[in-house]
Amino acid sequence: MNEPRTSAHAVCPPIIELRSVSLEFEEKPILRRLNLRVERGQRMVIMGQSGAGKSTLLRLILGVLQPSAGSVLFDGSPLSGASRRQVNAMRRRMGMVYQSSALISSLSVRDNLALPLEELTHKHRAEIDRIVEEKLALVGMEETGPLMPSELSGGMRKRVGIARAMVMEPELLLFDEPTTGLDPVLAAVIDGLIIRLTEQAHATSIIVTHELTSAFRVATRMAMLFHGRIVEEAVPERFRASSNPVVEQFIEGRTEGPIS
Amino acid sequence: MKNDLLEAVAEPVRMIGGIVCMAADTARETLDHIVQGHAPFRAGIFFAQADRAGVGSVPLVAMISFFMGLTMALLTGYQLRKFGTQDLVPGLVGIGFSRELGPLMTGIMLAARIGAAYTAELGTMTASEEVEAIDAMGVGPLRFLAAPRVLAVFLLLPCLSVASNLAALAGGALVCERQFGIPTRYFIELVLENLVIRDIVAGVVKSFLFGLIIGLISCYKGLAVTGGAAGVGTATTSSVVTAITAVIAADTFMNILLVALYE
Numbered sequence: 001m002n003e004p005r006t007s008a009h010a011v012c013p014p015i016i017e018l019r020s021v022s023l024e025f026e027e028k029p030i031l032r033r034l035n036l037r038v039e040r041g042q043r044m045v046i047m048g049q050s051g052a053g054k055s056t057l058l059r060l061i062l063g064v065l066q067p068s069a070g071s072v073l074f075d076g077s078p079l080s081g082a083s084r085r086q087v088n089a090m091r092r093r094m095g096m097v098y099q100s101s102a103l104i105s106s107l108s109v110r111d112n113l114a115l116p117l118e119e120l121t122h123k124h125r126a127e128i129d130r131i132v133e134e135k136l137a138l139v140g141m142e143e144t145g146p147l148m149p150s151e152l153s154g155g156m157r158k159r160v161g162i163a164r165a166m167v168m169e170p171e172l173l174l175f176d177e178p179t180t181g182l183d184p185v186l187a188a189v190i191d192g193l194i195i196r197l198t199e200q201a202h203a204t205s206i207i208v209t210h211e212l213t214s215a216f217r218v219a220t221r222m223a224m225l226f227h228g229r230i231v232e233e234a235v236p237e238r239f240r241a242s243s244n245p246v247v248e249q250f251i252e253g254r255t256e257g258p259i260s
Numbered sequence: 261m262k263n264d265l266l267e268a269v270a271e272p273v274r275m276i277g278g279i280v281c282m283a284a285d286t287a288r289e290t291l292d293h294i295v296q297g298h299a300p301f302r303a304g305i306f307f308a309q310a311d312r313a314g315v316g317s318v319p320l321v322a323m324i325s326f327f328m329g330l331t332m333a334l335l336t337g338y339q340l341r342k343f344g345t346q347d348l349v350p351g352l353v354g355i356g357f358s359r360e361l362g363p364l365m366t367g368i369m370l371a372a373r374i375g376a377a378y379t380a381e382l383g384t385m386t387a388s389e390e391v392e393a394i395d396a397m398g399v400g401p402l403r404f405l406a407a408p409r410v411l412a413v414f415l416l417l418p419c420l421s422v423a424s425n426l427a428a429l430a431g432g433a434l435v436c437e438r439q440f441g442i443p444t445r446y447f448i449e450l451v452l453e454n455l456v457i458r459d460i461v462a463g464v465v466k467s468f469l470f471g472l473i474i475g476l477i478s479c480y481k482g483l484a485v486t487g488g489a490a491g492v493g494t495a496t497t498s499s500v501v502t503a504i505t506a507v508i509a510a511d512t513f514m515n516i517l518l519v520a521l522y523e
Contacts, residue, residue, distance in 0.1 A: 062396050064396060084292075088400070089398070096396045098392075102388065102389040102393035103393075105390065119298070119404065120398055122298075
């Protein structure tokens with residue numbers, strides 16, 4: 001008689017699962033029958049060349065885009081094909097940090113962070129203020145509350161973007177090129193924040209980047225996206241030692257190889 | 261050639277379909293939010309937009325309508341004076357503006373002034389991923405961004421039409437008194453004598469319709485922006501042209517309907 005399976009893997013579904021997902025834009029295939037599982041607590045870094053479809057993958061997970069075929073599951077529930085209300089309920093359990101930060105330009109930093117709390121919860125103003133201050137303090141930006149986004153530097157905007165993604169205490173954090181365009185010191189600060197905040201919140205992160213240093217610094221698992229498919233997925237040490245020609249070329253930055 | 265023709269027909273049909281879907285989604289998002297025990301949208305955003313579309317447009321609408329009323333009285337008055345019927349001028353200005361020119365001119369002015377502003381603003385937010393960020397939070401962007409703007413221009417356009425009518429009558433009264441010897445008190449009496457309720461109702465109904473058309477088209481064009489800064493520019497131009505054309509088309513349709521109903 002078989003022993004009942006009691007591992008966490010068997011009990012909990014992966015927080016995100018993409019099953020044979022395909023996506024085309026104007027008949028141009030972006031993703032081709034892509035499969036990916038992200039388990040709870042992981043910091044999954046998805047790498048790939050520019051235009052490989054990494055950001056598109058995040059938008060599929062958010063439900064902003066719908067796959068042409070296959071399914072996206074969040075915590076075991078299908079996102080693709082779900083009603084608007086169900087998708088919104090799932091999105092409230094996610095936080096997204098955009099490459100451009102995407103702070104609402106007409107709202108102050110404080111109001112940017114307070115927006116989901118005011119719109120989606122019944123919390124009182126005092127409690128909202130406390131949460132906003134707490135999240136700003138987590139990213140070291142406690143003085144910026146009254147400032148407008150246009151008054152912030154690129155690095156400050158990134159940090160406020162991370163704080164905004166954290167206000168609803170999400171289970172899943174999505175980062176789209178979080179360190180692109182930042183100097184190495186600031187990039188290390190952002191990487192440190194991603195690690196610290198994800199661990200503190202017991203959240204899962206999916207980070208899309210092509211910055212190798214950042215990727216190896218934050219990842220607990222890495223995947224390589226190439227020609228619309230995940231061609232390699234492993235823990236960072238194994239990923240670095242991979243014999244996959246795409247991964248080798250990408251890590252070594254060679255011009256010759258399958259990536260043209 | 262045939263494909264070009266099909267595309268020329270398909271584009272407006274696609275746009276009308278998109279606007280209808282957006283209006284339905286906005287209503288659904290707003291109702292959902294109310295059902296969950298929240299206010300439909302932020303009162304602050306609505307009042308800011310109402311102030312911008314309404315109060316901010318009063319000087320422009322009043323000034324242009326004043327000059328138009330003045331010109332209308334002047335041109336018609338000179339012709340009618342030849343037949344000794346210049347007393348018809350006040351009624352002509354009153355009916356012309358309350359039923360037709362007031363709502364139409366206000367609609368055209370708001371399509372240019374507020375429609376362009378809405379499209380440029382929402383288009384910039386779309387291009388900089390702000391709209392997607394609002395959507396990604398689970399905060400309905402249509403309810404949060406489009407609903408207060410559409411409602412503001414829908415409710416404020418009739419008020420501006422009234423301001424337009426009053427300004428035009430002031431211009432007409434000035435000309436009548438100075439050029440045709442009709443005192444202002446008599447001018448008012450003649451306007452009230454000629455104006456009937458259905459003219460005023462027709463003007464108000466048209467104003468609401470034009471407000472809805474301008475609000476929906478400008479928000480739709482802004483939220484559908486693609487292609488960054490250039491896309492925002494193209495969408496803004498297209499929004500103004502489309503809204504003005506739609507307002508004039510709706511005015512024609514309403515006139516045919518009203519004539520069929522009343523005449």
